[in-house]
Amino acid sequence: MAPAGCEWPCAKRATRWPYLCAYQDMASKQVLGWPVGASMPEVLLTSALQRAFWAQPPTPGLLVHADRGGQ
Numbered sequence: 001m002a003p004a005g006c007e008w009p010c011a012k013r014a015t016r017w018p019y020l021c022a023y024q025d026m027a028s029k030q031v032l033g034w035p036v037g038a039s040m041p042e043v044l045l046t047s048a049l050q051r052a053f054w055a056q057p058p059t060p061g062l063l064v065h066a067d068r069g070g071q
Contacts, residue, residue, distance in 0.1 A: 021045050023052035023064075032056050 021044045022034040033051030037044045045066065 019044060021048040023048050025056065030056075 018036050018038060019040045020034060020036050022031050024031050032055040033048040033053075035044055035047040035051065049064070
């Protein structure tokens with residue numbers, strides 16, 4: 001598994017701003033875990049990471065990068 005990156009983009013929908021946390025395999029560019037929520041609690045981040053690990057189990061030497069963006 002190549003290094004994984006995490007982003008927190010958001011897009012306005014109706015009157016609310018949903019938040020997306022996505023982990024991506026940087027070698028294949030495949031998105032591995034991506035929950036969406038009405039707020040940005042830590043559980044959104046950990047849920048994305050758990051989903052990524054379920055989709056592609058981590059290998060020794062895995063590097064995870066979480067980019068906080070504009071937050």
